[in-house]
Amino acid sequence: MNTFLNFLGISVVIALILLPALAGIARERRIDRELREAERARSTEPPQTADAARPVRAARRPYVRSWARI
Numbered sequence: 001m002n003t004f005l006n007f008l009g010i011s012v013v014i015a016l017i018l019l020p021a022l023a024g025i026a027r028e029r030r031i032d033r034e035l036r037e038a039e040r041a042r043s044t045e046p047p048q049t050a051d052a053a054r055p056v057r058a059a060r061r062p063y064v065r066s067w068a069r070i
Helices: 002-044
Strands: none
Touching: none
């Protein structure tokens, strides 16, 4: 009986150590699967307008000198 309790205690400790790692692996696989599905859906849909096909560029603001650098 004592051997069984020792085995059970070690099994619980190992499970407590491995559980967060296994949960993280499962979460990463779910995220990867969702990203693949989104990429696949995005590549099969044609752009709906001509503007949708062009990449969006951010406008650059001109450099304004600081009042501290006179």
